[in-house]
Amino acid sequence: MEEKEIFQKIKERYPDLKLPDYSTFRKLFPQHSKFVEESFLVDFLLTISQELKEKFEFLFNRLFPGEDPLFLQEFNFIKEKRKENLRFLSRLRKNLLIAYQALEKFRIQKDENTLIQTLNSLLEFFEKEVCPFFEKFNEELIKGWEKKEEVEEEKNIYYLS
Numbered sequence: 001m002e003e004k005e006i007f008q009k010i011k012e013r014y015p016d017l018k019l020p021d022y023s024t025f026r027k028l029f030p031q032h033s034k035f036v037e038e039s040f041l042v043d044f045l046l047t048i049s050q051e052l053k054e055k056f057e058f059l060f061n062r063l064f065p066g067e068d069p070l071f072l073q074e075f076n077f078i079k080e081k082r083k084e085n086l087r088f089l090s091r092l093r094k095n096l097l098i099a100y101q102a103l104e105k106f107r108i109q110k111d112e113n114t115l116i117q118t119l120n121s122l123l124e125f126f127e128k129e130v131c132p133f134f135e136k137f138n139e140e141l142i143k144g145w146e147k148k149e150e151v152e153e154e155k156n157i158y159y160l161s
């Protein structure tokens with residue numbers, strides 16, 4: 001059976017799970033690879049957890065760069081919005097912990113309804129907050145690198161003159 005058909009069956013099996021259409025799902029979660037009806041809820045929770053963890057680590061490394069020269073440079077690009085970014089980092093961490101907690105509760109209690117509610121809330125957070133935040137955040141990093149390139153070019157022109 002094709003992945004798209006399995007996804008449709010999953011949507012029918014879990015009508016309370018507010019999954020987007022298949023193409024939107026693939027755009028949001030391109031790394032999700034396991035489409036098995038019986039284990040989809042847990043597999044999807046693991047996918048969301050992994051995505052949130054990667055986003056958390058990415059943002060954390062830019063806000064707390066340590067000695068890494070690349071992260072230090074990017075820290076300089078975003079330092080004006082440090083408070084806003086720290087608040088979002090905190091929300092990311094909270095939602096990641098909610099995902100871990102839901103997984104543990106499901107392992108113990110096998111309560112699909114609670115798992116579905118958690119997935120719905122995480123999916124909404126991911127779609128409405130995480131994706132737009134990182135779209136803007138990455139734009140700021142790109143602008144920072146472009147500005148750095150311009151400054152470096154100007155320095156090179158000055159030294160060559």
